[in-house]
Amino acid sequence: MTITTDALIIGGGLMGCSIAFQLAERNISTLLVERNALPGKETTARSGAIIRAHYGVPELVKLAQAANLRYLRFEDEVGESCGFTQCGYIVLVDDGDVSVLKANTAMHRDFGVDVSLIPPSGIGDIVPTIMTDDVALASYEPLGGYANPSMTVGAYAKRAEQLGAKFRYNSTIESAKLVGSGWEIVLANGEQVSSEHVILATGNWSQGVGKHFHIDLPVSPIRAQIVVTDRPGNGEHMPVVSDLINLAYFREEGEGGMWIGSSDMSDLQEKLPIPDGFNEKADIAAIEKAVQKAKLRFKSLPGVYPSNVQRAFTGLYETTPDWQPIIDQLPGNIHVAVGFSGHGFKLAPVIGDIVADAVAGKPTNQEVDIFRLSRFAEGKQIKSQHSYQRARFLR
Numbered sequence: 001m002t003i004t005t006d007a008l009i010i011g012g013g014l015m016g017c018s019i020a021f022q023l024a025e026r027n028i029s030t031l032l033v034e035r036n037a038l039p040g041k042e043t044t045a046r047s048g049a050i051i052r053a054h055y056g057v058p059e060l061v062k063l064a065q066a067a068n069l070r071y072l073r074f075e076d077e078v079g080e081s082c083g084f085t086q087c088g089y090i091v092l093v094d095d096g097d098v099s100v101l102k103a104n105t106a107m108h109r110d111f112g113v114d115v116s117l118i119p120p121s122g123i124g125d126i127v128p129t130i131m132t133d134d135v136a137l138a139s140y141e142p143l144g145g146y147a148n149p150s151m152t153v154g155a156y157a158k159r160a161e162q163l164g165a166k167f168r169y170n171s172t173i174e175s176a177k178l179v180g181s182g183w184e185i186v187l188a189n190g191e192q193v194s195s196e197h198v199i200l201a202t203g204n205w206s207q208g209v210g211k212h213f214h215i216d217l218p219v220s221p222i223r224a225q226i227v228v229t230d231r232p233g234n235g236e237h238m239p240v241v242s243d244l245i246n247l248a249y250f251r252e253e254g255e256g257g258m259w260i261g262s263s264d265m266s267d268l269q270e271k272l273p274i275p276d277g278f279n280e281k282a283d284i285a286a287i288e289k290a291v292q293k294a295k296l297r298f299k300s301l302p303g304v305y306p307s308n309v310q311r312a313f314t315g316l317y318e319t320t321p322d323w324q325p326i327i328d329q330l331p332g333n334i335h336v337a338v339g340f341s342g343h344g345f346k347l348a349p350v351i352g353d354i355v356a357d358a359v360a361g362k363p364t365n366q367e368v369d370i371f372r373l374s375r376f377a378e379g380k381q382i383k384s385q386h387s388y389q390r391a392r393f394l395r
């Protein structure tokens, strides 16, 4: 049997599902193929899902800012909740990074981001549990926060299907051939798909999948370890805290938990040749380091180590050489939305729009040229305008 569709999406993570929703909203017939039995069970499922606009690359700030506003009205737009908690986002720096934080904040304000600089004496009003002795300056974005990954991806998938998009789970592609202006695809179960447009939303699997389309997508999985401890204080709500002094980020997790991730490039060196079969367990050294960072930043971490560690696990950042996404439309109507390098969750609502507009032949109102694939061959890798001493291109 041959399925004829206008758009074939490969990959049913957050990107694929957001794109499917936007295509379905535009009445473009869509088939999404996902190799797992459910959507969003890979990188998306392990995401911190933090939403904020703070970056040093202006084009990324603008995308993140537009997406943050979309998350705020997600339920009105999609018809389902994404579990967004608008708790705010605070960045802490020491003396060495004050000028960088000021420059970034000025740039963010130029783009209309709601953000203010806070002196150390004012931080306690926002996060009473925090220690600020080593903090020289902070910035605060009240609109930032975090969402629930499975609710977000589930909302997009459900609404896309209700609007007519077709989903094939436990399914992958076997081969692809350009015939005239469209693609003839054979799925692993033998089904044939004929599609004008192909969208690659394959995250960490993009190098392998790109080969079917003769494209070299420089996306490498890098192992990132996450630790969840009991929350400091008496379980009060807290904003997301990006500690650019100790190179860690903290956010509340569930009832009384605190998610700790690393912003230290030296912790993000374990590049894997392929994403499958990676070690999903966190190392003891990484757990101890995360707990230590929490102790340096918060007045008291409740409980006794290790019983105050609720869980620890590993995810894979889908990284490109400059830690910036590849968002592009290539010859043969191939659309690429991969390599989000730890920034993808927050961007998903606008990525859906950008790709769906490209498929519809409508110019996007976002500035995405900088994220083209050819930048690597052209030697035009993306750089932060104002880079922090230690966090460097993670911001």
Ligand SMILES: Cc1cc2nc3c(=O)[nH]c(=O)nc-3n(C[C@H](O)[C@H](O)[C@H](O)COP(=O)(O)OP(=O)(O)OC[C@H]3O[C@@H](n4cnc5c(N)ncnc54)[C@H](O)[C@@H]3O)c2cc1C
Residues within 6 Å of the ligand: 010, 011, 012, 013, 014, 015, 016, 033, 034, 035, 036, 039, 040, 041, 042, 043, 044, 045, 046, 047, 048, 049, 050, 051, 171, 172, 173, 201, 202, 203, 204, 205, 209, 224, 225, 226, 314, 315, 316, 317, 337, 338, 339, 340, 341, 342, 343, 344, 345, 346, 347
């Ligand atoms: C630990 C961690 C914390 C993070 N925290 C944040 C954060 O706080 N904020 C933020 O903005 N971002 C964060 N990110 C990044 C963000 O989660 C990712 O960028 C985003 O989830 C990527 O979504 P995706 O759909 O591109 O990839 P995925 O979710 O990996 O989806 C890709 C899908 O493609 C499918 N697939 C692959 N190959 C094939 C094939 N051949 N056929 C069919 N299907 C295929 C896979 O099964 C998978 O479901 C974090 C990432 C990690 C690892």
